[in-house]
Amino acid sequence: MEILEARLYAGQDTLDLEVNAACGADLMSDVMAFVKEKVVLLTGLVNPQAIRTADLMDIKVIVFVRGKSPTEDLVAMAEENGMVLLGTKYSMFLACGRLYEAGLRGGGVREID
Amino acid sequence: MKLRFEVSGEDFSLAGRASTELKRALGRLGIDPGAVRRAAVAMYEAEINMVIHAGGGVAEAEILPDRVVLVLADRGPGIPNLELAMREGWSTAADRFRELGFGAGMGLPNMKRNADELRVESSPGSGTTVTMTILLGKGAP
Ligand SMILES: Nc1ncnc2c1ncn2[C@@H]1O[C@H](COP(=O)(O)OP(=O)(O)O)[C@@H](O)[C@H]1O
Ligand SMILES: [Mg+2]
Numbered sequence: 306m307e308i309l310e311a312r313l314y315a316g317q318d319t320l321d322l323e324v325n326a327a328c329g330a331d332l333m334s335d336v337m338a339f340v341k342e343k344v345v346l347l348t349g350l351v352n353p354q355a356i357r358t359a360d361l362m363d364i365k366v367i368v369f370v371r372g373k374s375p376t377e378d379l380v381a382m383a384e385e386n387g388m389v390l391l392g393t394k395y396s397m398f399l400a401c402g403r404l405y406e407a408g409l410r411g412g413g414v415r416e417i418d
Numbered sequence: 419m420k421l422r423f424e425v426s427g428e429d430f431s432l433a434g435r436a437s438t439e440l441k442r443a444l445g446r447l448g449i450d451p452g453a454v455r456r457a458a459v460a461m462y463e464a465e466i467n468m469v470i471h472a473g474g475g476v477a478e479a480e481i482l483p484d485r486v487v488l489v490l491a492d493r494g495p496g497i498p499n500l501e502l503a504m505r506e507g508w509s510t511a512a513d514r515f516r517e518l519g520f521g522a523g524m525g526l527p528n529m530k531r532n533a534d535e536l537r538v539e540s541s542p543g544s545g546t547t548v549t550m551t552i553l554l555g556k557g558a559p
Contacts, residue, residue, distance in 0.1 A: 360438060
């Protein structure tokens with residue numbers, strides 16, 4: 306969270322959750338095509354489908370990039386699903402870069418054939 | 419057990435809700451999480467397609483001891499060239515849906531990857547019916 310200077314929107318209680326990989330995507334089908342293990346999803350997409358996609362893929366942490374903040378509805382949806390919602394002012398590129406620098410690697414995704 | 423969902427073609431904010439409900443229902447039945455996820459993802463892609471390409475339709479899930487059968491039927495324009503539609507990255511989705519996170523041309527390939535069997539029946543003018551089977555293996559409910 307410090308790495309991304311992130312704001313917390315939902316999931317106070319689940320915050321000590323551990324993740325070992327990250328995936329950045331604005332296209333939800335890509336998330337569904339490539340994610341395998343539990344990851345953090347970084348996305349510029351702020352709508353119910355971002356939450357639903359994460360939910361279907363058992364992703365518990367979503368970071369909204371570029372300073373976008375979720376609406377109350379989305380926060381409520383996330384709370385219901387026991388998810389953590391974060392927001393960062395960094396762009397997708399910088400947010401991913403900072404996580405990478407901090408030791409988080411790709412992983413958790415299937416090989417592209 | 420059979421579930422039926424009306425999928426609205428008007429309100430995009432609802433798109434994906436049926437699949438989320440299916441996931442919950444399968445989870446409650448104690449079905450193996452891997453199979454639950456495959457069924458939910460396969461249905462989600464088909465549900466989104468019904469919304470963005472066909473103006474909505476009806477999704478049905480039949481839950482049997484050894485498999486889940488998903489049938490999504492719409493009365494949209496149909497798919498003129500199925501072989502092309504199955505290709506990764508091929509899409510006719512409008513830009514506004516791309517901004518909403520869909521239209522990467524990965525939907526049908528994702529369905530194929532997640533379902534054990536995928537059948538698409540479509541003819542221009544009479545809509546599209548997608549039938550998918552997800553096998554539950556030995557961990558049947
Ligand atoms: N239910 C449907 N009705 C009409 N056309 C469809 C339907 N489903 C898929 N298609 C066509 O097949 C193409 C590929 O579908 P898909 O792989 O899901 O990619 P995407 O939805 O991202 O475009 C779509 O762009 C569309 O032209
Ligand atoms: Mg699609």
